[in-house]
Amino acid sequence: MSQKNPALAAKEFAAVVALDPNNIDAQANLGVLLFFQKDYAQAEPHLRKAVEQQPELTKIRALLGMCERNLGENDLARTDLQAVVDQLKEPSVRLEAGLELIELYTAAQELPKAAAVVEVLRAGAPTDPRILYAAYRIYSDLSGEALLDLSVAAPNSGQMHQAMAHELNRIGNTSGVIADLRKAIAIDPTLPGIHFELAEALRASSDLKLRAEAEQEYKLAVAANSRDEKAISRLGDIAVEKDDFDGATTYYKRALALVPGDADATLGLAHVYIEKDQSAAALPLLEPLVAADPTNVLAHYRLSTAYRKLKRPADAKREMDAYQKYKGIKEKLGAVYKDMRLENPQDEPDK
Template sequence: MKFLSRPCLFFAGALLLAAPLFAQTATTPATGTQAEIAAHARKAQEYLREKKPELAIPELEAWVKLDPQNVDVQANLGVLLFFRGNYAGALPHLRQAVALQPGLAKIQGLLGITERNTGDLAAARIDMEAAFPLITETKFKTQLGLSLIELYSATGELDKAAATVAELRRNDPENVEVLYAAYRIHSDLAAESIVSLSLVDPDSPQMHQVMAHEETREGKTNEAIAEYRKAIALDPKLPGVHFELAELLNTSSDPKLKQEAIAEYEEALKQNPGDEKSLERIGDAAAAKNDWTQAKPAYEKAVALRPDDAEANFGLAKTYIALDQKDKALPLLEHVVQVDPTNATAHYRLSTLFREQGNAEQAKAELEQFQKYRQMKDKLRAMYKELQIQPDQIRDDPKDDASLPKN
């Protein structure tokens, strides 16, 4: 599984600073003279200042022969050779630098990548695993982590790959390579789990639940509902199954199936009174009928259980607006856009409330945010439609869409 799409050239500057560049001009060399070393050092630094690494490399090579115990020279020569694509040439210098000063995390990380590029996968893994937790610079940590994930994936160690990609997502959450790696790893984990489950117990309620997930993913709603019902028949208390079936039934436009969905949400709540999402959906169902007195307690309980759930807060805010309690709605909407800035409908509602209060400046700002995220949502809807994913799944609030202005 390949995650690296281009050379990590953006690390060159950072790595050259990992060991202080030419912080020492000599380390009591066994051969040569201080004058020779000083001459090579002077020329190397001059060429680097002029951004002529191809001329600096021979000077560093001459210097390192005279002073092989100089950590800075070994490290920087290794770095320059690496970014020239000379991995075999870089390898001994990076190894020597790490051997002389084991605390050079960036250099050890680069050594691991070099070893991977030269085919020494066992050594690459040791060095990358040692360096990865110590790296704080985001771009290098991401590149090193992706390299490490590639090694784990090749050996089928998906649990370690998943742990590594989780750390990368915390450190670099908007990196598309990291997001793609997460998608691939978790897809592979899911596939592996399905195979294992089918071998252990192909007619277990869990297997039917998994098959329902797969049927749903492929857009086979009726087949998925049938699998959920088989799972429930085998184990009515199977964790999550009533909520999952309710979610699927709730996508239907058939009033009968909608009502069945409510019954499944209520069953989920019987098994788990702390099921905040089922409470939220019951609130949504009441709100869809403009039954705000029924929606209110459901949303209030949901928000009490999970104060940072943007959807529950938004549902309660709408309820307060419908009940003419707009003073209670305003802080909830402000919290919604803080937790989920992409909620276009919440920005629109905020804009309306600010305008009613005479706060033209904030009303304008929220309207601009609404337009920005509405355009983004429309693009996502078009893309998801091509993937045969139901548009309802990316709506901020499907029931409000018809009443909002179009771009």
């Protein structure tokens, strides 16, 4: 067959099909050639014939589904694509088939099904921008849909105010976040995680009086859930701010006993050791942390400080270079967040 000349090859496969309509290879190859020539109307019957005779031809069925989509046969396209998308081995075909199926599900407002396909695609290509954008769009739509449902079903609930606080947090309206979380607590103080959320918002405030209220909310969070390692770790941070290093150590170790390797508690305890001139004790905490997450800006900074105090200048420079590198990346992301009117999370070290 003239495989380097698609038009001639198509004619040859067509001749074989005319003589033997049940020749699966010829039907499939002819359908594939016509598909990639964008002759969907001619490709569709050949692809269908091949699939009818051999349903396990997943790639051919995927091409059939995409062919049907281009011909406006959306119900057929959906049936064929959803049958094979998670079985496709060839990355490019899986991606194209998956994106087509996502569009079909999205158009039908079947967002959970679209989200499931996104996860299939992300497993094979976690950094592909087309997949990541599809994920962003679908999860944003799901979030908006859930918020609308909540506003209709329970407009005066604590959960509604909690959700409103999350939306306000996205645009950096800290005072609005605090106000809505206080309303949520007034309605239902037993909402899971509500005291921690309020504490985080208070701690992010520029008002020193409000910041001072955060400690009590963290304590309420721990009282409500004694295994809340994040709240316990934050109490350690507050103890450090008061130069209560012994108290901070107790909090951080308690958090690490609950969740070994917790990044916040690990960073906090390492910071205490460095401040107490016990930098050697900080290394077993920080070195695994940067190995597990090389993008952790604060971990690189503190590890550099520990190396410097231990008179290891080459190691200190390496970590400071890494700190500067990832700090620059985070600052660029911060500019993107600002353009999108999203709050930029702060991870600057205490210098």
